[in-house]
Amino acid sequence: MRTLLVGLDNPHSVNPRDALLPAPGVGNGTGERVVELIRESAPRALADYSVADYERDFDRVNLYPVQNAVNGKGATKADKMMAQWCAMYAVQGGYQNVVLLGNRVRVAFADLAGLTDDDQIVEIGGRDLHFYVVPHPSGRNRFYNKPANRKNVGGCLASLRERRQQERAR
DSSP states (O other), X not given: OOEEEEESOOXXXXXXXXXXXXXXXXXXXXXXXXXXXXXXXXXXXXXXXXXXXXXXXXXXXXXXXXXOOOSSSSOOHHHHHHHHHHHXXXXXXXXXXXXXXXXXHHHHHHHHHTOOSSEEEEEETTEEEEEEEEOOOOTTOGGGGSHHHHHHHHHHHHHHHHHHXXXXXX
C-alpha cells in the first residue's frame, strides 16, 4: 500500500524531489524527525531505520512543491487549490494512504475531502483514499513533547511502512 506524505512547503529547496527530506546543513529537518519518530516507536527491527529507508518507503510532496507558501494562518484559496492538485496527484499515482502533516495542510484538504476525523477514508476521483492527519513534526510543535504522542504518530508511520514492505514482498 503506497503512502504519500503531504507537507506545506520546503523553505530550503525549490526542488520537488526534496519534499520532506532532511535539508543538508540544516540539521533535524522534517524528514529527520519523521525518521526519529519511526525509530523510537517501532519494534527493535527498525532501530537502525535510516533516511534512505524513509526515502524508499514513503513518497513525499508539498502543497507548494516549487515555492514557499504564502505567509498567514489558515487555508488560503491557494492552499485549497494546491490541495486539489495533491489529491489528484494521489489518485493518479495510485496511492492508498495520504498522511497530512500539519494543521494548515489539514485545513486545505478539509473541504475537498470532507475530513471530519484524524483518520478517515474518503472517495476522491473514484478512488478511496485513507487520510491520516498528524501534527507537523516541527521542532516547534509541543505535541511531540509527550512521549505517548511521539509513540502514536511514529507507530502509525511504522505501520504504514510495514504494509508497504509486505506489499513489496508479494
